[in-house]
Amino acid sequence: MLPTSINAIEAYSGANGILKKVKKGSLLIDSSTIDPMVSKELAKEVEKMGAVFMDAPVSGGVGAARSGNLTFMVGGVEEEFAAAQELLGCMGSNVVYCGAVGTGQAAKICNNLLLAISMIGTAEAMNLGIRLGLDPKLLAKILNMSSGRCWSSDTYNPVPGVMDGVPSANNYQGGFGTTLMAKDLGLAQDSATSTKSPILLGSQAHQIYRMMCAKGYSKKDFSSVFQFLREEETF
Amino acid sequence: MLPTSINAIEAYSGANGILKKVKKGSLLIDSSTIDPMVSKELAKEVEKMGAVFMDAPVSGGVGAARSGNLTFMVGGVEEEFAAAQELLGCMGSNVVYCGAVGTGQAAKICNNLLLAISMIGTAEAMNLGIRLGLDPKLLAKILNMSSGRCWSSDTYNPVPGVMDGVPSANNYQGGFGTTLMAKDLGLAQDSATSTKSPILLGSQAHQIYRMMCAKGYSKKDFSSVFQFLREEETF
Amino acid sequence: MLPTSINAIEAYSGANGILKKVKKGSLLIDSSTIDPMVSKELAKEVEKMGAVFMDAPVSGGVGAARSGNLTFMVGGVEEEFAAAQELLGCMGSNVVYCGAVGTGQAAKICNNLLLAISMIGTAEAMNLGIRLGLDPKLLAKILNMSSGRCWSSDTYNPVPGVMDGVPSANNYQGGFGTTLMAKDLGLAQDSATSTKSPILLGSQAHQIYRMMCAKGYSKKDFSSVFQFLREEETF
Amino acid sequence: MLPTSINAIEAYSGANGILKKVKKGSLLIDSSTIDPMVSKELAKEVEKMGAVFMDAPVSGGVGAARSGNLTFMVGGVEEEFAAAQELLGCMGSNVVYCGAVGTGQAAKICNNLLLAISMIGTAEAMNLGIRLGLDPKLLAKILNMSSGRCWSSDTYNPVPGVMDGVPSANNYQGGFGTTLMAKDLGLAQDSATSTKSPILLGSQAHQIYRMMCAKGYSKKDFSSVFQFLREEETF
Numbered sequence: 001m002l003p004t005s006i007n008a009i010e011a012y013s014g015a016n017g018i019l020k021k022v023k024k025g026s027l028l029i030d031s032s033t034i035d036p037m038v039s040k041e042l043a044k045e046v047e048k049m050g051a052v053f054m055d056a057p058v059s060g061g062v063g064a065a066r067s068g069n070l071t072f073m074v075g076g077v078e079e080e081f082a083a084a085q086e087l088l089g090c091m092g093s094n095v096v097y098c099g100a101v102g103t104g105q106a107a108k109i110c111n112n113l114l115l116a117i118s119m120i121g122t123a124e125a126m127n128l129g130i131r132l133g134l135d136p137k138l139l140a141k142i143l144n145m146s147s148g149r150c151w152s153s154d155t156y157n158p159v160p161g162v163m164d165g166v167p168s169a170n171n172y173q174g175g176f177g178t179t180l181m182a183k184d185l186g187l188a189q190d191s192a193t194s195t196k197s198p199i200l201l202g203s204q205a206h207q208i209y210r211m212m213c214a215k216g217y218s219k220k221d222f223s224s225v226f227q228f229l230r231e232e233e234t235f
Numbered sequence: 236m237l238p239t240s241i242n243a244i245e246a247y248s249g250a251n252g253i254l255k256k257v258k259k260g261s262l263l264i265d266s267s268t269i270d271p272m273v274s275k276e277l278a279k280e281v282e283k284m285g286a287v288f289m290d291a292p293v294s295g296g297v298g299a300a301r302s303g304n305l306t307f308m309v310g311g312v313e314e315e316f317a318a319a320q321e322l323l324g325c326m327g328s329n330v331v332y333c334g335a336v337g338t339g340q341a342a343k344i345c346n347n348l349l350l351a352i353s354m355i356g357t358a359e360a361m362n363l364g365i366r367l368g369l370d371p372k373l374l375a376k377i378l379n380m381s382s383g384r385c386w387s388s389d390t391y392n393p394v395p396g397v398m399d400g401v402p403s404a405n406n407y408q409g410g411f412g413t414t415l416m417a418k419d420l421g422l423a424q425d426s427a428t429s430t431k432s433p434i435l436l437g438s439q440a441h442q443i444y445r446m447m448c449a450k451g452y453s454k455k456d457f458s459s460v461f462q463f464l465r466e467e468e469t470f
Numbered sequence: 471m472l473p474t475s476i477n478a479i480e481a482y483s484g485a486n487g488i489l490k491k492v493k494k495g496s497l498l499i500d501s502s503t504i505d506p507m508v509s510k511e512l513a514k515e516v517e518k519m520g521a522v523f524m525d526a527p528v529s530g531g532v533g534a535a536r537s538g539n540l541t542f543m544v545g546g547v548e549e550e551f552a553a554a555q556e557l558l559g560c561m562g563s564n565v566v567y568c569g570a571v572g573t574g575q576a577a578k579i580c581n582n583l584l585l586a587i588s589m590i591g592t593a594e595a596m597n598l599g600i601r602l603g604l605d606p607k608l609l610a611k612i613l614n615m616s617s618g619r620c621w622s623s624d625t626y627n628p629v630p631g632v633m634d635g636v637p638s639a640n641n642y643q644g645g646f647g648t649t650l651m652a653k654d655l656g657l658a659q660d661s662a663t664s665t666k667s668p669i670l671l672g673s674q675a676h677q678i679y680r681m682m683c684a685k686g687y688s689k690k691d692f693s694s695v696f697q698f699l700r701e702e703e704t705f
Numbered sequence: 706m707l708p709t710s711i712n713a714i715e716a717y718s719g720a721n722g723i724l725k726k727v728k729k730g731s732l733l734i735d736s737s738t739i740d741p742m743v744s745k746e747l748a749k750e751v752e753k754m755g756a757v758f759m760d761a762p763v764s765g766g767v768g769a770a771r772s773g774n775l776t777f778m779v780g781g782v783e784e785e786f787a788a789a790q791e792l793l794g795c796m797g798s799n800v801v802y803c804g805a806v807g808t809g810q811a812a813k814i815c816n817n818l819l820l821a822i823s824m825i826g827t828a829e830a831m832n833l834g835i836r837l838g839l840d841p842k843l844l845a846k847i848l849n850m851s852s853g854r855c856w857s858s859d860t861y862n863p864v865p866g867v868m869d870g871v872p873s874a875n876n877y878q879g880g881f882g883t884t885l886m887a888k889d890l891g892l893a894q895d896s897a898t899s900t901k902s903p904i905l906l907g908s909q910a911h912q913i914y915r916m917m918c919a920k921g922y923s924k925k926d927f928s929s930v931f932q933f934l935r936e937e938e939t940f
Binding site for chain 4: 182186189190193196197198199200203204206207208210211213214
């Protein structure tokens with residue numbers, strides 16, 4: 001599980017890379033979150049060596065990893081999925097077959113694209129509501145019983161004081177860092193550009209997290225966008 | 236329940252308006268979705284006549300209205316809420332007290348702001364995923380078990396073929412019209428400007444629905460933004 | 471010349487407002503930058519008193535005011551323009567007739583909308599170019615001889631060190647404050663919403679200046695958006 | 706002068722590519738508009754062969770090419786610039802040295818980024834002004850004598866009837882196609898992501914041109930964004 005596409009390419013195709021010595025029939029599973037195009041390239045190279053490559057990015061974070069409840073999104077040849085599932089099942093409670101190589105990455109990227117958008121949307125709506133005189137807890141309750149409901153509002157609310165046990169309750173420490181979200185949105189942007197898919201809000205979300213990284217938020221949880229949007233600086 | 240702020244002002248302060256003949260002690264409930272500032276203004280005028288004004292915008296649509304399952308978001312003097320609740324309870328299964336006059340509008344506006352953002356986000360993520368080779372039903376399933384989950388993805392999915400009984404399954408007929416969403420986003424924009432609250436994605440969502448109205452989508456359900464974003468025109 | 475629509479309404483229609491004692495045949499010229507709808511309303515009231523109202527917002531700033539080189543954009547009855555021109559000509563070198571009442575405001579708002587967009591665009595392009603290894607002065611020179619040329623790049627460049635005698639050469643002191651630009655973009659937003667005109671970049675520019683006001687830039691010149699966009703905080 | 710990065714890589718590094726047979730001491734000039742990173746890569750490969758590589762993207766279009774008035778933005782080793790200038794001078798009236806390899810691309814990309822933003826901004830401002838009752842020609846005149854002035858407003862105005870001899874005077878035929886602008890904005894997006902430079906308006910401009918390509922505007926001049934933004938479809 002490596003941080004970037006370049007790291008993954010190096011690990012496979014580098015001077016001392018896996019491709020140099022991989023045995024025929026091996027099953028290689030990459031759980032990095034990288035460009036789906038790169039996963040496809042690596043799969044081709046691996047196939048030439050008579051081995052099998054699958055992309056299996058993960059979601060769930062440190063907590064889920066510890067408790068073995070990660071979600072794996074797997075892309076690769078369907079016949080090989082059973083084998084991958086057996087291994088990944090030890091670490092994850094959800095192991096989902098997504099389709100051909102690269103679709104695991106695609107699923108992860110699309111989820112985080114929507115996550116980033118709905119988190120910023122939740123932060124904007126909560127901030128506006130508070131300024132209009134609503135109590136934050138009450139507003140969250142109303143959103144969560146209405147059509148505005150989303151994971152960011154009902155499970156990971158970005159407003160301090162609304163929920164316990166989430167980063168917003170702990171000065172945005174822990175959780176999923178703003179830098180990592182900016183990186184995943186960069187992948188979504190690349191995929192959107194190469195497939196010519198318009199992502200108007202996604203591009204904006206990308207730029208917002210990009211700016212936050214420049215304003216001292218890089219290590220805070222990505223829900224700190226609420227703090228970033230507030231009228232007053234609070235740190 | 237009137238379409239715009241101007242209509243409401245006319246109904247109350249117009250030549251033959253309610254204010255001309257309202258009896259002392261009357262309880263006036265306005266279920267229009269309008270500018271919270273206007274609700275506050277009307278409340279002042281009504282108070283001068285010795286009556287009580289509450290704003291109680293509604294969500295749920297025609298279906299919920301027929302079955303008496305609307306949600307009312309009520310703003311006004313707390314002592315009068317019980318009386319309003321008794322009446323509104325006949326039409327709605329949820330009658331929520333939001334606070335001072337105008338907060339009912341605020342809650343409705345904030346919910347629809349977040350709804351618009353997450354709907355467009357869902358459309359962008361689904362469209363990108365499909366172009367990256369994912370099956371729409373599978374992608375929806377993955378999003379709904381992950382952090383991208385939102386009402387727009389799990390209850391009102393905008394992609395034809397993913398769910399039954401939603402506008403996307405019926406060429407975007409019925410449901411909540413794009414014009415109405417554009418109107419509510421205009422109210423969110425006004426409230427954001429007057430309270431100086433930044434709504435980056437909300438402004439963009441407003442402009443996107445504004446454009447859709449100009450491109451023949453005004454009468455379609457607001458989930459037709461998926462169709463609008465697709466590479467190929469399909470109507 | 472008053473700061474907001476509310477101030478102008480108060481000055482005309484307030485308890486001791488101009489409308490209380492204005493003489494028949496008077497020519498009333500309002501040089502505030504306010505909502506065109508308000509100018510139209512005021513014109514109607516003034517007309518009832520047998521007087522004439524014109525909106526004549528100004529551009530050029532303190533320097534131009536001192537030297538009598540302001541630009542006035544005038545809206546009102548054409549027959550009265552000559553009279554207004556005679557007076558305004560003493561303070562401004564450009565007195566432009568824009569059309570019916572409110573069009574002076576419209577022209578001012580549209581100019582500042584485009585100004586805000588091209589200033590942010592210049593800041594984005596200069597910042598990207600610098601990060602890609604270009605010398606700021608050289609990049610400005612290239613833009614200014616190419617199709618990227620605009621007032622913000624060739625007359626008011628936002629990058630410190632590129633030009634002398636502009637706010638960016640003086641830590642963004644003086645010039646046109648970010649708060650004022652945010653206010654004018656709020657007017658553009660209101661006008662766009664009421665006329666249902668899509669302003670995708672304009673809305674975004676509005677939100678960007680809105681955020682800057684919250685991040686300590688409110689008193690700096692609006693060209694400080696370059697500083698705001700930079701990767702590192704520099705103040 | 707090739708359309709995409711892939712084409713350029715193929716032309717140099719492909720099976721029968723230039724690198725297979727290039728002579729020591731040759732000067733290779735690439736006038737494609739491609740990813741600066743690719744230009745840098747190619748330069749390294751060419752250097753290994755004892756030859757010199759320079760990127761020299763061009764601006765000015767077909768007309769300028771015919772009349773020999775193109776602008777070349779050149780990146781490469783400074784000592785070799787004189788030689789390149791001698792050759793390029795035959796086709797271009799402006800041959801600008803931008804710095805190290807890749808900076809020619811950087812300059813071109815930054816110019817087109819700002820161009821796209823100011824063109825959309827001009828379209829938004831003109832459209833809003835017209836809806837507010839201003840005469841298009843008069844509004845253009847006012848913008849061009851004020852701080853909103855830009856190449857898109859004074860030289861290439863996107864509103865039919867404002868100027869002669871521009872694409873907007875010819876139903877947006879000829880000129881610089883929307884597809885090409887979308888492509889260049891994709892390069893700007895990639896460069897911004899790799900250098901972590903926030904381009905809020907640039908990303909939005911990219912997505913707008915992306916959508917236009919999907920709505921039947923791909924072959925029209927990029928100034929047709931005015932037509933795209935109008936309330937009524939006009940084609």
